[in-house]
Amino acid sequence: MDQRREAQANEINGSRSNENDSVSSKGPALRLYPCVEKKAEKYEDLEEELEFSPHLYSALERHLPTSVLSSSRDNKVQYMTDILLRYSPRSDRSRLQKHGEYRQKIISNYQPLHRVLYTMHAADFFVPSFIKAISENTEESFRKIMSEASPGVFTFEMLQPRFCEMMLAEVQNFEKWVRETKFRIMRPNTMNKFGSVLDDFGLQNMLQKFMEDFIRPISRVFFTEVGGSTLDGHHGFVVEYGTDRDIDLGFHVDDAEVTLNVCLGKQFTGGELFFRGVRCEKHVNSDTQPEEIFDYAHIAGRAILHCGRHRHGARATTSGQRINLLIWCRRY
Ligand SMILES: O=C(O)CCC(=O)C(=O)O
Numbered sequence: 001m002d003q004r005r006e007a008q009a010n011e012i013n014g015s016r017s018n019e020n021d022s023v024s025s026k027g028p029a030l031r032l033y034p035c036v037e038k039k040a041e042k043y044e045d046l047e048e049e050l051e052f053s054p055h056l057y058s059a060l061e062r063h064l065p066t067s068v069l070s071s072s073r074d075n076k077v078q079y080m081t082d083i084l085l086r087y088s089p090r091s092d093r094s095r096l097q098k099h100g101e102y103r104q105k106i107i108s109n110y111q112p113l114h115r116v117l118y119t120m121h122a123a124d125f126f127v128p129s130f131i132k133a134i135s136e137n138t139e140e141s142f143r144k145i146m147s148e149a150s151p152g153v154f155t156f157e158m159l160q161p162r163f164c165e166m167m168l169a170e171v172q173n174f175e176k177w178v179r180e181t182k183f184r185i186m187r188p189n190t191m192n193k194f195g196s197v198l199d200d201f202g203l204q205n206m207l208q209k210f211m212e213d214f215i216r217p218i219s220r221v222f223f224t225e226v227g228g229s230t231l232d233g234h235h236g237f238v239v240e241y242g243t244d245r246d247i248d249l250g251f252h253v254d255d256a257e258v259t260l261n262v263c264l265g266k267q268f269t270g271g272e273l274f275f276r277g278v279r280c281e282k283h284v285n286s287d288t289q290p291e292e293i294f295d296y297a298h299i300a301g302r303a304i305l306h307c308g309r310h311r312h313g314a315r316a317t318t319s320g321q322r323i324n325l326l327i328w329c330r331r332y
């Protein structure tokens, strides 16, 4: 279900680092540059993991900007996949089939650490105040536990500390398996080099229920303009920041109607989110008004919920390690 849309975070101004970069200072992210003659790299050995034919990568390579062309093969793959995904039709069947096979390969080999995470146990996952609000299911009950810190950005206590601990351990266990088996995994989206897609190692059904029963009811009330009541798919992943991981996240919009972001821990400094208002696709680069500026410091267990088109990014995590659970909620 969630694979009909690609995992793309759309960078604004082609910038990864600064919300203040002006449009004129950067070229569009997808611009292709003709390049100096260089023997094309081979990609056949990666066929199993590539989203598209290895020949397509070899053929496209000579159009890469020089800076990308001289970078690692992994980096070139990531860059070209990003471009190809943007131009390929959403219903690209072979890609879907390949992704299904990729997922199946992981699921049939990876041994989960905490099986309890793989089915929804609301009372163990969520704090009581959140469960109460969801069961009452009214705007009033939601407003009681949620703070609308800036228009369209809601924060609230959501996850039990024990759930956060178990999810962190599960992710760590999965990553250990990836290292030991040298399995090449796909990262959560085009802007992250670290992090894992939870749906890819068995958490898809639990997270779909999470979305349907615990995010959609809130979205029905607060995100009507993006079809909050009819959300029907998701992309669930964790992002990982620290000095030896991704450091920050550039200014972007999510490929989602509604985004849930919950910090799982651990100890860290920095990593604040910055929000800069909602824009339609055409005006995504337009200036920010002072009242649209909102910064948010993550707290473990606390959720932040916003429209996917709400422009945002994350500042550098300056020490420690920050791991966040993201559920990009979608309407197909
Ligand atoms: O690092 C964060 O908390 C933000 C992550 C984010 O915006 C995303 O993955 O889309």
Ligand SMILES: [Fe+2]
Pocket (backbone or CB within 6 Å): 009, 252, 253, 254, 259, 312
């Ligand atoms: Fe985002």
